[in-house]
Amino acid sequence: MNTKSIIQTKHLFKIYNTGVIETVALSDVSFQINKGEFVAIMGPSGSGKSTLMHILGALDLPTSGEYLLDGEMVSKLKDEELADIRNRKIGFIFQAYNLLPRTTAMKNVMLPMRYAGVAKEEREEKARKYLTLVGLGDRLEHTSNQLSGGQQQRVAIARALVMNPAILLADEPTGNIASVQAEEIMSLFKKLNNDGHTVVMITHEPDIAAHAQRIIHVKDGKIVKE
Amino acid sequence: MDILELFIESLGTLTLNKTRTGLAILGIVIGIGSVIALVSLGQATQQSVQSRIESLGSNLLTIQPGSTNQGGVRGAQGGRTTLTLDDAKAIETSTLITTIGKVSPEFSRRTQITTGGSNTNTQVIGSTPAYAEVHKVTIASGSFITQRDVEVMSKVAVLGPQVVTDLFGEGANPIGQSIRAGGQTLKIVGVTQAKGGSGFQNQDDMVFVPLTTAQKQLFGVNYLGSIALEAKSADVMADAQNEVGYFLLTKHKLSDPTQADFSILSQQDILNTVTSTTGTFTSLLAGIAAISLLVGGIGIMNIMLVTVTERTREIGLRKALGAKKKIIITQFLLESIILTFTGGVIGIILGIITSYFISNLTSSPFVISPASILLAFVVSAGIGILFGWYPAQKAAGLQPIEALRYE
Numbered sequence: 249m250n251t252k253s254i255i256q257t258k259h260l261f262k263i264y265n266t267g268v269i270e271t272v273a274l275s276d277v278s279f280q281i282n283k284g285e286f287v288a289i290m291g292p293s294g295s296g297k298s299t300l301m302h303i304l305g306a307l308d309l310p311t312s313g314e315y316l317l318d319g320e321m322v323s324k325l326k327d328e329e330l331a332d333i334r335n336r337k338i339g340f341i342f343q344a345y346n347l348l349p350r351t352t353a354m355k356n357v358m359l360p361m362r363y364a365g366v367a368k369e370e371r372e373e374k375a376r377k378y379l380t381l382v383g384l385g386d387r388l389e390h391t392s393n394q395l396s397g398g399q400q401q402r403v404a405i406a407r408a409l410v411m412n413p414a415i416l417l418a419d420e421p422t423g424n425i426a427s428v429q430a431e432e433i434m435s436l437f438k439k440l441n442n443d444g445h446t447v448v449m450i451t452h453e454p455d456i457a458a459h460a461q462r463i464i465h466v467k468d469g470k471i472v473k474e
Numbered sequence: 475m476d477i478l479e480l481f482i483e484s485l486g487t488l489t490l491n492k493t494r495t496g497l498a499i500l501g502i503v504i505g506i507g508s509v510i511a512l513v514s515l516g517q518a519t520q521q522s523v524q525s526r527i528e529s530l531g532s533n534l535l536t537i538q539p540g541s542t543n544q545g546g547v548r549g550a551q552g553g554r555t556t557l558t559l560d561d562a563k564a565i566e567t568s569t570l571i572t573t574i575g576k577v578s579p580e581f582s583r584r585t586q587i588t589t590g591g592s593n594t595n596t597q598v599i600g601s602t603p604a605y606a607e608v609h610k611v612t613i614a615s616g617s618f619i620t621q622r623d624v625e626v627m628s629k630v631a632v633l634g635p636q637v638v639t640d641l642f643g644e645g646a647n648p649i650g651q652s653i654r655a656g657g658q659t660l661k662i663v664g665v666t667q668a669k670g671g672s673g674f675q676n677q678d679d680m681v682f683v684p685l686t687t688a689q690k691q692l693f694g695v696n697y698l699g700s701i702a703l704e705a706k707s708a709d710v711m712a713d714a715q716n717e718v719g720y721f722l723l724t725k726h727k728l729s730d731p732t733q734a735d736f737s738i739l740s741q742q743d744i745l746n747t748v749t750s751t752t753g754t755f756t757s758l759l760a761g762i763a764a765i766s767l768l769v770g771g772i773g774i775m776n777i778m779l780v781t782v783t784e785r786t787r788e789i790g791l792r793k794a795l796g797a798k799k800k801i802i803i804t805q806f807l808l809e810s811i812i813l814t815f816t817g818g819v820i821g822i823i824l825g826i827i828t829s830y831f832i833s834n835l836t837s838s839p840f841v842i843s844p845a846s847i848l849l850a851f852v853v854s855a856g857i858g859i860l861f862g863w864y865p866a867q868k869a870a871g872l873q874p875i876e877a878l879r880y881e
């Protein structure tokens with residue numbers, strides 16, 4: 249095993265069983281990502297990219313196969329340890345943003361810091377800083393439903409970055425963002441990556457994928473090309 | 475995150491979701507408030523009936539003619555003519571009876587009373603001076619029936635204040651004037667003090683005349699309607715009942731108590747009957763209260779469950795961002811506790827205020843039962859907390875993604 253690998257999967261399967269139909273979303277997925285890499289995952293819609301990302305983010309468990317995060321078997325971790333990993337080690341940007349409804353941008357971004365026990369002043373200062381970085385300095389007190397799709401996505405990005413995570417997992421992070429701002433987001437990701445953090449990003453836009461050092465292609469739940 | 479911060483966050487969530495919060499609180503308020511008000515209403519009724527009966531004299535025994543056995547037996551033994559003034563005198567003078575103080579032989583009948591232009595139909599009671607003492611009747615002006623009145627069959631009458639109002643108008647002084655009853659003209663010599671109350675044995679709506687006058691001149695009978703006895707204390711009531719019972723059996727030459735041609739009721743017997751009746755009423759109200767509690771509870775449960783989808787997603791998100799299961803459950807428990815506590819306090823206050831108004835409107839005593847408050851509070855708080863906690867507990871056990879996708 250490569251000591252530098254921060255993410256390692258072995259024969260991952262994910263099968264969704266919705267009544268009569270069985271969907272094989274992931275089929276025998278084995279790969280690894282080293283510490284400090286910037287990887288893009290590409291593939292057609294429905295190919296299992298999000299499913300894979302959720303497993304990598306310790307938000308879901310595979311049906312079978314092994315996932316080692318920083319050398320630890322995720323399926324063996326307890327709730328407390330998983331909570332800590334999700335809180336401190338991983339920053340996750342959801343394809344559907346997933347902000348708290350009726351809650352301000354500030355409060356949304358501060359939420360992970362609350363669970364980390366960060367003091368109030370520091371929380372507010374950091375939340376303001378990261379919201380400004382993603383271009384929402386003038387939308388701090390807007391609630392989720394008062395923001396456009398692109399703005400909500402940027403709140404979600406700020407929320408993922410604010411804990412300065414060792415691994416950033418981004419599921420189509422620029423899907424709803426205009427290209428000028430998308431470039432700014434990419435430079436944020438790159439800066440994080442230059443500081444030694446690992447970035448894994450799903451995208452279907454080639455010019456966004458071009459920012460990554462390596463591209464993994466997924467099709468029908470399988471890795472087809474590295 | 476410490477508990478204070480969680481508390482503040484819970485308050486924040488509750489104020490963000492005003493409709494949900496409002497409806498849940500309303501459910502609890504209705505549940506608790508109605509239970510308190512209804513139980514209080516029931517108990518107030520019971521107490522007011524009891525105190526009215528007790529005001530009629532608490533050490534009172536009443537001997538009535540006829541058997542306690544119902545139906546044919548009573549008729550066979552001479553109906554209602556078996557008690558005589560002689561019986562009353564014997565009880566009073568017997569050395570065998572040690573537990574009885576005053577003896578009040580009585581004969582009463584509803585009769586038409588007229589005076590000048592007005593008339594009324596009321597209870598005329600043939601009584602001796604003992605009546606006033608045994609039944610706690612006090613005189614407002616003039617005097618009550620005297621022993622001499624009884625001996626010489628005076629044509630006098632003492633009126634209850636209601637009768638005075640009915641015949642002479644409110645506040646009139648009728649002493650010295652006359653009324654006609656049973657073909658006789660009776661001079662009014664006294665008016666009794668108002669006791670209040672209505673319906674059941676209303677002592678304000680009575681006319682008292684000497685017992686002998688009532689028996690011989692008004693109604694033409696030689697028997698008594700009843701004998702009221704005052705026991706020397708409340709503790710000897712049972713003994714007094716037995717003593718008098720055996721004494722009368724002997725006097726009436728009856729050997730078998732089941733053949734008795736009279737029955738002796740204590741005030742307690744009457745009280746027990748009425749108490750059990752009003753107790754039924756209270757149970758009925760408690761039943762209605764239980765239904766409102768149930769309805770309130772279902773209201774709370776519904777509002778908690780209706781939001782379960784949104785809340786499950788919220789829990790998924792919180793877990794994805796690093797919330798521990800314990801923190802999430804604590805937060806949801808806190809929310810439910812704040813909800814039920816707020817609703818509970820409002821409900822208790824409203825329930826008490828409602829009870830107060832009911833007691834004012836019905837001029838019954840203001841009674842609040844701590845047990846009903848406790849029960850109502852525990853049940854609604856229990857339901858609120860259970861249905862706040864249970865879905866949260868379930869959602870917190872899911873993988874974050876499963877919870878986020880919950881529909």
Ligand SMILES: Nc1ncnc2c1ncn2[C@@H]1O[C@H](COP(=O)(O)OP(=O)(O)O)[C@@H](O)[C@H]1O
Nearest residue numbers: 264266271273292293294295296297298299300
């Ligand atoms: N919760 C689920 N239940 C059933 N099927 C699912 C579920 N999530 C995803 N799928 C299916 O798994 C496949 C992969 O989905 P997904 O990982 O979202 O693809 P992508 O992100 O590449 O578009 C799709 O066919 C999708 O319909």
Ligand SMILES: [Mg+2]
Nearest residue numbers: 297298299343
């Ligand atoms: Mg996807």
